[in-house]
Amino acid sequence: MSKVRTRFAPSPTGRMHVGNLRTALYAYLIARHAGGDFILRIEDTDQERKLEGAEQIIYNTLDKAGLHHDEGPDKDGGVGPYIQSERQAQGIYLEYAKKLIEKGEAYYCFCDQERLDTLKVKSGDVTISHYDKHCLQLSPEEVQAKLDAGVPYVIRQNNPTEGTTSFCDEIYGEITVDNLELDDMILIKSDGYPTYNFANVVDDHLMGITHVVRGNEYLSSTPKYNRLYDAFGWEKPVYIHCPLITDEDHQKLSKRKGHSSFEDLLEQGFLPETIVNFVALLGWSPGGEQEIFSLKELEEIFDYTHMSKTPAVFDMKKIAWMNGEYIKAMDFDRFKDLAMPYVTETIHREMNFDKILSMVKTRIELFTEIPGHIDFFEAVAEYDVSMYKHKKMKTTPETSWKVLKEILPVIEAQDNFENDALYEMLVAFAKEHEYKNGYVMWPVRTAVSGKQMTPGGATELMELLGKEESIKRIQDAIAKLEAETPCQD
RNA sequence: GGCUCCAUGGUCAAGUGGUUAAGACACCGCCCUUUCACGGCGGUAACACGGGUUCAAAUCCCGUUGGAGUCACCA
Numbered sequence: 001m002s003k004v005r006t007r008f009a010p011s012p013t014g015r016m017h018v019g020n021l022r023t024a025l026y027a028y029l030i031a032r033h034a035g036g037d038f039i040l041r042i043e044d045t046d047q048e049r050k051l052e053g054a055e056q057i058i059y060n061t062l063d064k065a066g067l068h069h070d071e072g073p074d075k076d077g078g079v080g081p082y083i084q085s086e087r088q089a090q091g092i093y094l095e096y097a098k099k100l101i102e103k104g105e106a107y108y109c110f111c112d113q114e115r116l117d118t119l120k121v122k123s124g125d126v127t128i129s130h131y132d133k134h135c136l137q138l139s140p141e142e143v144q145a146k147l148d149a150g151v152p153y154v155i156r157q158n159n160p161t162e163g164t165t166s167f168c169d170e171i172y173g174e175i176t177v178d179n180l181e182l183d184d185m186i187l188i189k190s191d192g193y194p195t196y197n198f199a200n201v202v203d204d205h206l207m208g209i210t211h212v213v214r215g216n217e218y219l220s221s222t223p224k225y226n227r228l229y230d231a232f233g234w235e236k237p238v239y240i241h242c243p244l245i246t247d248e249d250h251q252k253l254s255k256r257k258g259h260s261s262f263e264d265l266l267e268q269g270f271l272p273e274t275i276v277n278f279v280a281l282l283g284w285s286p287g288g289e290q291e292i293f294s295l296k297e298l299e300e301i302f303d304y305t306h307m308s309k310t311p312a313v314f315d316m317k318k319i320a321w322m323n324g325e326y327i328k329a330m331d332f333d334r335f336k337d338l339a340m341p342y343v344t345e346t347i348h349r350e351m352n353f354d355k356i357l358s359m360v361k362t363r364i365e366l367f368t369e370i371p372g373h374i375d376f377f378e379a380v381a382e383y384d385v386s387m388y389k390h391k392k393m394k395t396t397p398e399t400s401w402k403v404l405k406e407i408l409p410v411i412e413a414q415d416n417f418e419n420d421a422l423y424e425m426l427v428a429f430a431k432e433h434e435y436k437n438g439y440v441m442w443p444v445r446t447a448v449s450g451k452q453m454t455p456g457g458a459t460e461l462m463e464l465l466g467k468e469e470s471i472k473r474i475q476d477a478i479a480k481l482e483a484e485t486p487c488q489d
Numbered sequence: 490g491g492c493u494c495c496a497u498g499g500u501c502a503a504g505u506g507g508u509u510a511a512g513a514c515a516c517c518g519c520c521c522u523u524u525c526a527c528g529g530c531g532g533u534a535a536c537a538c539g540g541g542u543u544c545a546a547a548u549c550c551c552g553u554u555g556g557a558g559u560c561a562c563c564a
C-alpha cells in the first residue's frame with residue numbers, strides 16, 4: 001500500500017465557507033490518521049473570480065484551524081508548482097489535453113457562444129444544455145485550418161453516448177450513470193486555462209493523490225473524471241464525497257445568516273478550536289459519547305468509514321454551546337487575553353478586571369456577549385422600576401424603596417467593602433428586620449446595576465464598584481423610585 | 490424536468506436482523522443559589538408511508554412520498 005496523500009484544493013475567491021473548511025479538515029484528518037501527506041493546492045484557473053488577498057485568507061484560515069499542510073505553494077514537495085495558474089503557464093494542461101486528442105478522447109471545438117445558446121433548452125425552471133458533438137465531425141484538415149486562422153477554440157472531452165459508467169465512492173458505494181448523461185465537458189477554455197474538471201484530474205494524478213476528498217456536489221460529475229483517468233490509463237483514486245452542510249431551513253449556508261465562513265464565525269466570537277470541533281462532528285461521529293475533541297484527538301480517532309450520507313444542518317445553538325464549553329475549560333490567562341479587548345471597549349475606568357472576567361467566564365458562550373454583561377459597571381443605563389418587582393423574592397418597587405432607604409445608612413457605615421464582609425452585613429441586616437435574604441439582595445443588586453441579570457450577586461458587584469460608587473447608585477435608585485413609583489406612604 | 494444520491498426526535502447523531510431505539514444541543518420541570526448563569530437530577534420528543542423477505546426488520550428488497558445535489562468556457 002502506498003502512502004496516503006490527500007489534498008485540499010480551494011479557489012482563492014474569498015472567505016472560506018465552513019463546508020469547505022470541513023472538507024479540508026477531513027482531508028487533513030484522513031492523511032494524518034494514516035501517517036500520510038496533506039497537500040495544499042491553489043485552484044486559480046478562473047481568472048474572473050480570482051480575488052486579491054484571497055490566497056492569504058486560505059493560509060490564515062488553515063493556520064488558525066491548525067490544519068498544517070506538508071506540501072503547498074510555500075512548501076515544495078517535488079511535485080509542484082502547487083498553484084494552477086503557474087502550472088498552466090508551464091503548459092502542463094495543454095500538453096495532457098493534446099494527448100487526449102491524439103487518443104480520440106478529446107477534440108477541438110470552435111463553436112461560439114451564439115451557437116451554444118441555441119443548444120440550450122428550458123427544463124422545469126432551469127436552462128440546461130448538452131453539447132451536440134458538432135465539432136467532432138470536423139476533419140483534421142478543417143481543424144488545422146481553423147487553428148491556423150486563429151479561431152478561438154476550446155478542447156472538449158469526447159464521451160461515449162452508449163453504455164454506462166460506474167465508480168465506487170467510499171461513502172455512497174457504487175454509482176452508475178448512463179453515458180448519455182455525460183456531457184462533453186470543456187477541458188481547456190478558450191483563454192487557455194483548464195477547467196476545474198480537467199486540472200483537478202491531471203494534478204491529482206501528477207501529485208500522487210491517493211484519496212480524493214471533496215464535497216457531495218461533485219458526486220454526479222465523478223463518472224466524467226473517471227473516464228479521464230481511464231483515457232489516460234491512470235490509476236483512479238479513492239473517492240470520499242462529504243455530505244453537504246446546510247442552514248436551519250435545509251438550504252445552502254448563506255452569508256445573511258452569519259455562518260457562511262470561518263472568518264464570519266471568528267468575528268461572531270467563536271474560537272477556532274470550537275469551529276473545528278463542531279464541524280468535525282457534522283457528518284461524522286466517533287460513536288462514543290464524547291463531544292469535545294482536540295484536533296490531536298481527532299487525528300487519532302478519525303475514521304472516514306463512519307461518515308454519514310445525509311446533509312447536516314449547521315445548528316448555531318449547538319456550536320454556541322460548544323464554544324461555551326471551550327471557554328469554561330480555558331485557562332484564565334488565555335481567556336483574559338481574548339476577552340480584554342471587549343472589556344476595555346466597554347469599561348473606561350480602573351476596576352478589578354480579573355474579578356470581573358472570572359465572573360463572566362462561566363456565563364458566556366461568545367466573547368461578543370461580554371459588553372452586554374458588564375456595561376453597567378461603566379454606567380447604569382435607563383431602566384424601568386418594574387424591575388424591582390420579583391415574585392419569588394416577594395419584592396415590589398415599594399418594598400424595594402423601603403429596604404433601600406433602611407439599608408443605606410448601614411452601607412454608609414460599612415468600612416470593609418470586601419464581598420464577604422458585605423454579605424455578612426446584608427444577611428445580618430435581613431435577619432434583624434426579619435426579611436428573607438433575597439428580599440434585601442434583589443433591590444440592592446438592581447439598584448447598583450439597573451439590570452435584570454448580572455455576572456455576580458449584590459455584594460460582589462458592590463465590592464467591584466467600591467463604596468463611593470455603590471452608595472451613589474443606591475441613592476440614585478431611591479430617588480428614581482420616589483419619582484416613578486405611583487404609591488408611596 | 491432528466492439523472493444521481495439520501496431518509497432515526499426540532500437539530501447533530503448511535504445503531505449494520507433479536508436493544509426498554511444510546512448520547513448531545515434546544516425545550517420543559519425540580520434542586521442548588523444574594524439575580525442570571527454554571528453545576529446536579531428528571532421529563533417531553535424519532536425509526537416518512539405502503540408492500541414484501543424472515544420465526545424475528547429502524548436494520549434486507551420493491552414501490553410511494555419527501556428532501557438534496559447536479560445538468561456552465563464556476564469550482
